[in-house]
Every structure is written in C-alpha cells, then in structure tokens.
Amino acid sequence: MPWLYLLLALAAFAVAFKTTSVAVLVISLLIALGLLLAWVLALLAQRIGSRSRDTSMMIDATELRRLREQAEARRNSGQSPPSPPAA
Known part of the structure; x- marks a missing residue:
C-alpha cells in the first residue's frame, strides 16, 4: 500500500510538469506533497508494526503472580529450577 502513494x-x-495552468500546477504539487508525506508515514508505520511484540504472548498479572509464587516456593524448599525444554 505505501508504494501506491509513491x-x-x-x-x-x-501532471504538474505537463500543465500550463497555474491553478492545476499548485493543486497537483499540493497533492504530490500530501501523497509523499502519506508514503513516508505508511513506511514508518509498517516498519514499527513489524518490530512490535505480539500482545497475545504477554503474561497477564495472575499468571505472573503464580510464577512468582512458584519461584518463591522453589527457593524456600531448596529445589533447583527445572531445566528449560530443548529447542
């Protein structure tokens, strides 16, 4: 979609270069400027969107509390933390 703006x-x-009317020249230059700005903003939005985290992977407050309680219980009982699964 950003390339369509460009x-x-x-x-x-x-159109601005081919026209002989000043009014059409000004209007087409303003349109071109607006479309160039939209192109840059769309590229930036696309780049930021590709680097953002997936919100479904975030831990909610109750899950975080449960994990903390498990870690505290493990620390108090002297157990070693479970090894992570092999990748």
Missing part, C-alpha cells in the same frame, strides 16, 4: 505522487508531479 506512484500517485509521481503521477501528480507528472
């Missing part, structure tokens, strides 16, 4: 901005620049 193509439309290039088309607006082409």
Whole structure:
C-alpha cells in the first residue's frame, strides 16, 4: 500500500510538469506533497508494526503472580529450577 502513494505522487508531479495552468500546477504539487508525506508515514508505520511484540504472548498479572509464587516456593524448599525444554 505505501508504494501506491509513491506512484500517485509521481503521477501528480507528472501532471504538474505537463500543465500550463497555474491553478492545476499548485493543486497537483499540493497533492504530490500530501501523497509523499502519506508514503513516508505508511513506511514508518509498517516498519514499527513489524518490530512490535505480539500482545497475545504477554503474561497477564495472575499468571505472573503464580510464577512468582512458584519461584518463591522453589527457593524456600531448596529445589533447583527445572531445566528449560530443548529447542
């Protein structure tokens, strides 16, 4: 989708270069500027979205409390923590 903004901005620049009317020139340059801005913002949003964490993998408060209680019980009983599963 971001590349569509760039193509439309290039088309607006082409219209600006080919026109003989000042009004059409100003309008097409404003449109091109807006589309270029939308292109940059869409690229940034896409990049930020690809680096964000999956919220379904986050631990809720009750699960975190349960894990802390298990760790505290293990620490008090002197057990070693269980080894993680092999990857």
